[in-house]
Amino acid sequence: MNDQPSRRGALKCLGFGGAGTLFALSGGIVTPISLAQAAADKTAVTGKPLFLQISDTHIGFNKEANPDVAATLSQTIALVNAMPEKPALVLHTGDITHLSKPEEFDTAAQLLSGLKVSELHTTPGEHDVTDAGGIYMERFGKPSGGRGYYSFDSSGVHFIALVNVLNFKPGGLGALGDDQIAWLAGDLKGRSASQPIVVFAHMPLWTIYEPWGWGTGDAGQAFALLRRFGSVTVLNGHIHQIVRKVEGNMTFHTARSTAYPQPQAGVGPGPGPLKVDAALLPKMLGITTLGFAPHPASASLTDYTIS
Amino acid sequence: MISATVKHAAALLALAPLRAFAGDADIVMKNFDFSPMAITVAHGTTVVWKNLDGEPHTVVGLAGAFRSAALDQNDTFKFKFDKPGVYKFLCSIHPKMTGTITVR
Numbered sequence: 001m002n003d004q005p006s007r008r009g010a011l012k013c014l015g016f017g018g019a020g021t022l023f024a025l026s027g028g029i030v031t032p033i034s035l036a037q038a039a040a041d042k043t044a045v046t047g048k049p050l051f052l053q054i055s056d057t058h059i060g061f062n063k064e065a066n067p068d069v070a071a072t073l074s075q076t077i078a079l080v081n082a083m084p085e086k087p088a089l090v091l092h093t094g095d096i097t098h099l100s101k102p103e104e105f106d107t108a109a110q111l112l113s114g115l116k117v118s119e120l121h122t123t124p125g126e127h128d129v130t131d132a133g134g135i136y137m138e139r140f141g142k143p144s145g146g147r148g149y150y151s152f153d154s155s156g157v158h159f160i161a162l163v164n165v166l167n168f169k170p171g172g173l174g175a176l177g178d179d180q181i182a183w184l185a186g187d188l189k190g191r192s193a194s195q196p197i198v199v200f201a202h203m204p205l206w207t208i209y210e211p212w213g214w215g216t217g218d219a220g221q222a223f224a225l226l227r228r229f230g231s232v233t234v235l236n237g238h239i240h241q242i243v244r245k246v247e248g249n250m251t252f253h254t255a256r257s258t259a260y261p262q263p264q265a266g267v268g269p270g271p272g273p274l275k276v277d278a279a280l281l282p283k284m285l286g287i288t289t290l291g292f293a294p295h296p297a298s299a300s301l302t303d304y305t306i307s
Numbered sequence: 308m309i310s311a312t313v314k315h316a317a318a319l320l321a322l323a324p325l326r327a328f329a330g331d332a333d334i335v336m337k338n339f340d341f342s343p344m345a346i347t348v349a350h351g352t353t354v355v356w357k358n359l360d361g362e363p364h365t366v367v368g369l370a371g372a373f374r375s376a377a378l379d380q381n382d383t384f385k386f387k388f389d390k391p392g393v394y395k396f397l398c399s400i401h402p403k404m405t406g407t408i409t410v411r
Binding site: 063064065098099100101126127129130131132168169170171172211212213269270271272273 | 338339360361362363365369374376377379380395397399400401402403405
């Protein structure tokens with residue numbers, strides 16, 4: 001059959017597409033490059049991966065969408081540990097646990113300690129703070145004085161962890177709150193606009209789907225403070241699927257979960273676990289890496305699935 | 308006879324907002340909503356919430372009077388309302404979910 005080779009070729013390309021899309025950033029302009037193209041041209045993938053984003057591990061979840069979330073997290077960790085050049089940092093963008101139970105935090109900490117990466121930085125998801133944040137802050141909040149939001153520098157990049165899952169208002173989106181926005185203003189004051197910024201928080205900081213609360217009501221005030229920077233990368237979790245947006249110098253990205261997928265915005269009664277075919281599940285779970293190349297200054301986001 | 312049956316049915320309907328769903332709960336969480344969203348009870352009543360969704364929910368009083376842990380599927384939460392008043396609550400995981408308890 002004449003169409004067989006071309007069909008096979010098409011499937012191969014689709015396979016690459018499923019593995020991820022790479023974003024190269026140069027001078028604040030972000031250009032998507034397919035992994036197929038990147039694989040064909042090795043020079044397109046430059047720079048050591050600076051960090052890795054892992055999200056929504058939901059340790060404690062045991063329903064049919066994934067009865068063994070510890071196993072899929074272990075598979076994810078094995079994927080990271082097998083990378084030829086491992087990033088120096090891991091950012092966990094929340095929902096470490098499913099029900100904020102101490103034993104769930106214990107299991108998550110034990111599994112995550114298997115990562116062959118030296119630093120783990122976290123921000124809580126709403127599943128981690130169902131007790132109003134006491135257990136999470138006890139375990140992860142000490143460096144930030146129990147606030148949960150903080151910043152640090154690594155390899156010339158300024159990282160900012162924000163918390164948008166406390167103090168929900170009825171019917172509302174995620175919220176940062178006035179205190180946190182004032183802290184952010186102080187954190188960014190006097191900082192060079194040429195320094196790359198990475199902001200990470202659990203719930204999307206831009207509104208993806210308001211009826212399901214997929215957004216952060218007062219994030220506009222944070223964006224106003226970030227807008228003068230030449231390269232801002234905003235990383236979120238929460239929705240268990242990849243959604244991207246580019247607006248000026250700001251790139252927005254949500255990560256996959258390592259536990260279970262969720263429906264696309266507005267499909268079904270609400271943002272609950274999505275049951276998919278067992279063979280399909282590993283293709284819907286994964287992580288994101290981000291690398292920067294110094295000459296010329298450029299950043300790349302790459303998504304990996306565990307299968 | 309017919310009118311007696313109608314009266315009996317009406318009496319049952321009047322009770323319907325309480326014990327309407329699972330039999331062991333006054334308010335259930337189902338498909339990302341509290342149901343019913345509003346009930347009225349006499350003071351001294353213990354109200355029972357039950358989560359029927361596969362996704363966890365919480366019951367958090369806005370004025371801070373009560374707060375459940377994360378409720379997994381089929382978990383329940385109880386709170387006794389001693390003082391009359393209007394008590395609004397939400398799910399802190401899905402704040403779109405809201406409800407009201409009026410205590411007489």
